[in-house]
Amino acid sequence: MAPAEWTGSLPLCMFLLLTCGFTQAGKLLVVPMDGSHWFTMRSVVEKLILRGHEVVVVMPEVSWQLESSLNCTVKTYSASYTLEDLDREFMVFANAQWKGQIRGAFSLLTSSSSSIFDLFFSHCKSLFKDKKLVEYLKETSFDAVFLDPFDACGLIVAKYFSLPSVVFTRGIFCHYLEEGAQCPAPLSYVPRGILGFSDAMTFKERVRNHIAHLEEHLFCHYFFKDVLETASEILQTPVTAYDLYSHTSVWLLRTDFVLDDPRPVMPNMVFIGGINCKQGKPLPKRVSAGVFFLALWGMVVGDKLLVVPQDGSHWLSMRDIVEVLSDRGHDIVVVVPEVNLLLKESKYYTRKIYPVPYDQEEMENRYQSFGNSHFAERSFLTSPQTEYRNNMIVVGMYFINCQSLLQDQDTLNFLKESKFDALFTDPALPCGVILAEYLGLPSVYLFRGFPCSLEHAFSRSPSPVSYIPRCYTRFSDHMTFPQRVANFLVNLLEPYLFYCLFSKYEDIASAVLKRDVHLVTLYQKVSIWLLRYDFVLEYPRPVMPNMVFIGGTNCKKKKDLSQLQEIILIICESTGLIGATPLLPEAGNASRCPLQPQLDKQERLLSPQWKEASQLYKLAAPTTT
Missing domain, CATH: 3.40.50.2000 (Glycogen Phosphorylase B;)
Incomplete structure (x- = not known):
């Protein structure tokens, strides 16, 4: 070993x-x-x-x-x-x-x-x-x-x-x-x-x-x-x-x-193509992050990046990446509504603010109502309708945001004149997608997933209903025959749900692009999908090669185990309660030990660590006899 x-x-x-x-x-x-x-x-x-x-x-x-x-x-x-x-x-x-x-x-x-x-x-x-x-x-x-x-x-x-x-x-x-x-x-x-x-x-x-x-x-x-x-x-x-x-x-x-x-x-x-190619010269520092985002459209210097975020928890995930890109020398502009929840000023980027026709109180009330509705009772049959009504609480506000942005000629002129190299957006709602088409920019999507797993429909990757449960069904990938039938019926409703959620966006897209627009076609023009989940924890399914799993990028960094936790872990290993690990200082394996529930209690009540270890050992020893 x-x-x-x-x-x-x-x-x-x-x-x-x-x-x-x-x-x-x-x-x-x-x-x-x-x-x-x-x-x-x-x-x-x-x-x-x-x-x-x-x-x-x-x-x-x-x-x-x-x-x-x-x-x-x-x-x-x-x-x-x-x-x-x-x-x-x-x-x-x-x-x-x-x-x-x-x-x-x-x-x-x-x-x-x-x-x-x-x-x-x-x-x-x-x-x-x-x-x-x-x-x-x-x-x-x-x-x-x-x-x-x-x-x-x-x-x-x-x-x-x-x-x-x-x-x-x-x-x-x-x-x-x-x-x-x-x-x-x-x-x-x-x-x-x-x-x-x-x-x-x-x-x-x-x-x-x-x-x-x-x-x-x-x-x-x-x-x-x-x-x-x-x-x-x-x-x-x-x-x-x-x-x-x-x-x-x-x-x-x-x-x-x-x-x-x-x-x-x-x-x-x-x-892993290219691992045996002759090693090239290192790229300049300012280029490294740009290459990752711009690999698919033939440019290497991603100097200016336009970011069209989604407010709320979505922005927390995107913000970490934006900050890293800024640290690597990229010029980043984030487009934000003047009334927002988390899109605040930062040294890492420049904000381009556009006006919206609502105030802070209305926005907070919508978010509060949206959050409370997630805990409402729902049955299998009413789940799609309940979820739709709940989503529309904030989707309606986001639509007003998008409409305000795409009708603000001053903002659009500024974005055109800035000559960005790429657009980085959360595609949960299609405002960034429409803006990328309007500005003629390659786009990178960062998101957790659509309500109906639409990312697989947009990317044309297979998603067979006999094996992959649809959203809100709570089925596993090992479905019984009745569950497969129900899954198939839910799948039939997904195009209708997409129409209900996004049809209004097609109208404003057609207005700004001055032609008939099919949103699915716009979504399919993406260069890279950055998927904020881990395929090991997801249902097994094929994906297209430009869909990259980056689950864990926003996880908190582990802290080292305290001395007390190390002692507990050693006791658990020595008594056979858990398997030994060679990575004691970093392994989160203490949580697997049956003695872990005692940790907080012992830490509060007992002072010398030898006494804590002695107490815990007495607890552990009878378990293994």
């Missing part, structure tokens, strides 16, 4: 082992692939070693590039072929690519150049024949497997030892990536990998794309036949490709979504 004081090892480990339930992975098993694949993976493995992780690499004795010069433990197993065999089969394969490119699963299966895959697919059978190596891997108790899935051996190893797996790949042949990740890949828009089509396919190309996908389902099983037979033999149960690929915890994709075909991805699919 990496030492507790090795703080540098924590961030990357958490990234790789995101879904595994622990924070420090001291022991990592690496199952690589030979050739150019290893060039890419090696740099990551070397970084893990430098950060203090205990890494074990398992490789065949016969290889091109897999060397034992790494500063880690390397375990080899005998291969069923020689280096001459490997060179010969690769030359046959390479020469065949020049003669005619493979255009489908059937052509690959029948190609005489596919013998090289038989050599690669024999890796796992050779590995598990080495009983001493298998026993060593079992006894070492690894925390996770880091693997290249090309020969599927790492997938089999992860499943055999029941370890979380991190897959590192450019892509997977056949349809197993989208099936294993349960990620949609609509055939009319996403071309199959080896066809060479773009996402703007003609009708004939779409037909060919469907045929290629059908070929994959018919013939890929035969292509991976030896692998699946080996996996079934090792695992002592019938195994399908889906069984292997669906076991993956995190997918690290060596592609860049900007350069790839547009498609939805699951939240555990992370694009």
Whole structure:
């Protein structure tokens, strides 16, 4: 286990082992692939070693590039072929690519150049024949497997030892990536990998794309036949490709979504394209934050930022980011109504104030009524109506705000003349969205979510009603049949709710833009969605690549445990009440201890800490007998 004081090892480990339930992975098993694949993976493995992780690499004795010069433990197993065999089969394969490119699963299966895959697919059978190596891997108790899935051996190893797996790949042949990740890949828009089509396919190309996908389902099983037979033999149960690929915890994709075909991805699919590119020069300090916001529209200097916030608690979330951007040298202007709740003056930004036709008392009364209504009794059937009426208490006021802003010609002229580089807004209500279109600015959205999960409709990411409960239903993602029916009916009401909430905004948008406007179209022009929640705590669903989860950015920073809390934690660990943790000063694990309710009481009544510890130990000891 990496030492507790090795703080540098924590961030990357958490990234790789995101879904595994622990924070420090001291022991990592690496199952690589030979050739150019290893060039890419090696740099990551070397970084893990430098950060203090205990890494074990398992490789065949016969290889091109897999060397034992790494500063880690390397375990080899005998291969069923020689280096001459490997060179010969690769030359046959390479020469065949020049003669005619493979255009489908059937052509690959029948190609005489596919013998090289038989050599690669024999890796796992050779590995598990080495009983001493298998026993060593079992006894070492690894925390996770880091693997290249090309020969599927790492997938089999992860499943055999029941370890979380991190897959590192450019892509997977056949349809197993989208099936294993349960990620949609609509055939009319996403071309199959080896066809060479773009996402703007003609009708004939779409037909060919469907045929290629059908070929994959018919013939890929035969292509991976030896692998699946080996996996079934090792695992002592019938195994399908889906069984292997669906076991993956995190997918690290060596592609860049900007350069790839547009498609939805699951939240555990992370694009890391470019990690092996030649390192460029560092950007100036003033550019760093701008690059993050302006990555998708071809500019790098995000010097002037226009912020259109939502008053209330929404602003508390946005304010922290605005302050950081200001500290990094950006010129920020925040547009605020003259009557507001929390949008106060600050050294971090300049306020541009516009008039509104209500006073402070009316605004506070609306917020008070809105807050009280959240605690009103409601049934399942009346919940949507109650929520709508409650929202309209403040939505009506926000509409007046937006109308006042978009009709204030002096403010609009000032914003035009300021020549901002981007617009940062909370899109809960569409005033910032309309303003971005009026000023012709790229936009970044920061928000928690729409009342009807409209962010997924706007971004065109799938949200199947059989698996994802709609807002206000309080269902889980494991719904009964009656719940699915109810979920489907609620889903039918969402367009109507959107119309009720936002239809008036279309009128003022049409007036200011001087053309007919469909709000959904405006929302779809967003460059980046910053989602203030964590996908681990949300319902599993695919998202588009420009939707970034930033949950936790506004969480309070943890304070160190007091000496008393440390003593309680040590007692809880020593008596077996909770599992030991190597991160005692920072872990919030004291809250998991059954003695925690005694903490405040003991802290008030007892003075010397040894007496507190003694009292608590007496409480703890009988619990474990």
